[in-house]
Amino acid sequence: MNEHESNDGRMARWADQVLSQSPLQQAPATLLPRIRAAVVRLQSLPWYRRPWLQWPLGWRLLSVGLASAASAAMSYWGLPQAPAVGSPADLVPGYHPTVTLASACATVAHGLFHALTHAGTWTVAIVLAVAGTLWCLSLGLGTVCWRLSVRDN
Amino acid sequence: MNDPASFDNFVLSYQDMVYSTAFRLLGNESEAEDVAQETFVRAWKHWAELGDGTSAGGWLKTVARNLCLNHLQRYRNRWTLFTDLRRADDEESPEPDIVAPDDWEEATLTADQRSVLNAAISALPRDQRVALVLYHFEGLDYVAIAEQLKVSLGKVKTDIFRARAALRKKLQPLRETVGV
Known part of the structure; x- marks a missing residue:
């Protein structure tokens, strides 16, 4: 092991000694013209197309002031409200909430009556019991998950 | 930048060092030239701080190195899957038996x-x-x-x-x- 480490160290010193003689690469002659062109391109940009930190100081101060004023105004007066949508009665001709609710209840009652008369009382009772159990289970499972997530947080 | 001639002299003084740093890391002339250009454009943006030239060499070297590493990182991300597969083999395989010269x-x-x-x-x-x-x-x-x-x-x-x-x-x- 010591021999290996010693060899590693000697290799490192050998590489240091050899690589220290590695000459600098000569930059291509095209580099300086390319840099000049890039700088000229940057200089020709109007101030508002440069990064914000390179804007003239006055414009930077003005932009901060305007942004602050806009933010303050929006929090004071609130965001503009969307126009209110009319009631369902305006959208659907002949719509009346009470009549619609009564109609839905009548439909459910009619369906239950048909189920009781055709499928039998016991069948309906079992179906209702299963549905109730599933509903309770989903409520219980949801409660457990919610409590676990709250406890984890 | 008020004096283009002084910036030109600055570039001429350091261009070989910056280009060499980039070329050694990237191993590609065209990419090294791109990185060298970007390094000097950044130097131009910070000319007010670099103009006196006291710490310019170290600053340029660090910027060039970071640009190269970012470039390599972007390139490597495209091939992460393959490099990861190969890396596992690399780390487990024994080192070659090369002896240092005396x-x-x-x-x-x-x-x-x-x-x-x-x-x-x-x-x-x-x-x-x-x-x-x-x-x-x-x-x-x-x-x-x-x-x-x-x-x-x-x-x-x-x-x-x-x-x-x-x-x-x-x-x-x-x-x-x-x-x-």
């Missing part, structure tokens, strides 16, 4: 041999070349290199060891003439 103290290379050395560095596999350059030219230690490249310490050590071994092999003809 007579390297007096070795001095001629200009031609230095060119051969540069070519040998460029020809190294990318991971080995980058780790070797960061260690021997940029002066980073193993831990810093592992952090910069976001790879394991073991991989850095293995890559550097293999790079040195590969250089030894490639420089074998030089050894016969000047004892490298």
Whole structure:
């Protein structure tokens, strides 16, 4: 092991000694013209197309002031409200909430009556019991998950 | 920037150093030129701080190195799957049995041999070349290199060891003439 480490160290010193003689690469002659062109391109940009930190100081101060004023105004007066949508009665001709609710209840009652008369009382009772159990289970499972997530947080 | 001539002189003074840093890390002339250009454009943006030239060399070297590493990182992300598959093999495989020379103290290379050395560095596999350059030219230690490249310490050590071994092999003809 010591021999290996010693060899590693000697290799490192050998590489240091050899690589220290590695000459600098000569930059291509095209580099300086390319840099000049890039700088000229940057200089020709109007101030508002440069990064914000390179804007003239006055414009930077003005932009901060305007942004602050806009933010303050929006929090004071609130965001503009969307126009209110009319009631369902305006959208659907002949719509009346009470009549619609009564109609839905009548439909459910009619369906239950048909189920009781055709499928039998016991069948309906079992179906209702299963549905109730599933509903309770989903409520219980949801409660457990919610409590676990709250406890984890 | 009020004086373009002084910026030109600044570029001429440092362009070889910046280009060499980029070329050693990237191993590609065109990409190295792009990185060198971007480095000097950033220097122009910070000309007010760099104009006196006291710390310009270190600043330029750091910027060029970081730009190169970002470039390599972007390139590597495209091939993450393949490099990860290969990395597992690399870390487990045994290191090559290359023995350091005993007579390297007096070795001095001629200009031609230095060119051969540069070519040998460029020809190294990318991971080995980058780790070797960061260690021997940029002066980073193993831990810093592992952090910069976001790879394991073991991989850095293995890559550097293999790079040195590969250089030894490639420089074998030089050894016969000047004892490298």
